[in-house]
Amino acid sequence: MFWTIIFSMGSGRLKITPADFPDNWEKGIIDLASEGASDVEIRGFLGICHETWVRLINEDQLFSETVKKARDLCRIWWEKNGRLNLENKDFSATLWYMNMKNRFGWADKQEVDHTTKGEKVNSISPHQFVGED
Numbered sequence: 001m002f003w004t005i006i007f008s009m010g011s012g013r014l015k016i017t018p019a020d021f022p023d024n025w026e027k028g029i030i031d032l033a034s035e036g037a038s039d040v041e042i043r044g045f046l047g048i049c050h051e052t053w054v055r056l057i058n059e060d061q062l063f064s065e066t067v068k069k070a071r072d073l074c075r076i077w078w079e080k081n082g083r084l085n086l087e088n089k090d091f092s093a094t095l096w097y098m099n100m101k102n103r104f105g106w107a108d109k110q111e112v113d114h115t116t117k118g119e120k121v122n123s124i125s126p127h128q129f130v131g132e133d
Contacts, residue, residue, distance in 0.1 A: 018051050019065050026066050033070035036077035038103070042070065075104060 018025060032042050042121035043053050056063045078100060078119065083109045115121075 006120075016048060016056075018056065018060055021046055026062075029066050029070050030073065033073040034077060036074055036081070038074065039067075039071075057130065 017085050017103075022028065028045055032045055037045075039053065043050065046053075048056075057067055058064070078096075082096045082100070085096070086093070097106075101108075
């Protein structure tokens with residue numbers, strides 16, 4: 001496993017860049033994601049923390065594109081495994097579903113207010129609507 005060492009230099013620190021990763025870092029990310037690996041698992045492979053991960057996504061286009069592709073591959077793996085195991089009696093659909101909710105933001109129900117922005121709705125009678133008193 002590859003670990004990057006950061007040396008303190010005065011008040012600043014050297015920034016980790018993809019050049020500090022092993023030569024096969026892109027393939028490693030894609031291979032892990034193709035097996036359903038999470039961002040956390042991939043950060044472990046690269047030996048970086050969450051803050052460095054976010055910075056590299058924002059600052060390095062190749063890294064950002066690789067992560068986007070990896071996230072799609074990860075989701076494909078999880079969705080495919082759920083689809084292929086629907087009739088498998090040993091498959092825990094509940095565990096898979098909870099994983100999908102937590103990993104990909106799935107929800108049972110979403111309340112969306114398209115009209116009132118949270119304000120109380122004033123109701124009127126049908127007679128008021130057509131102009132009758």
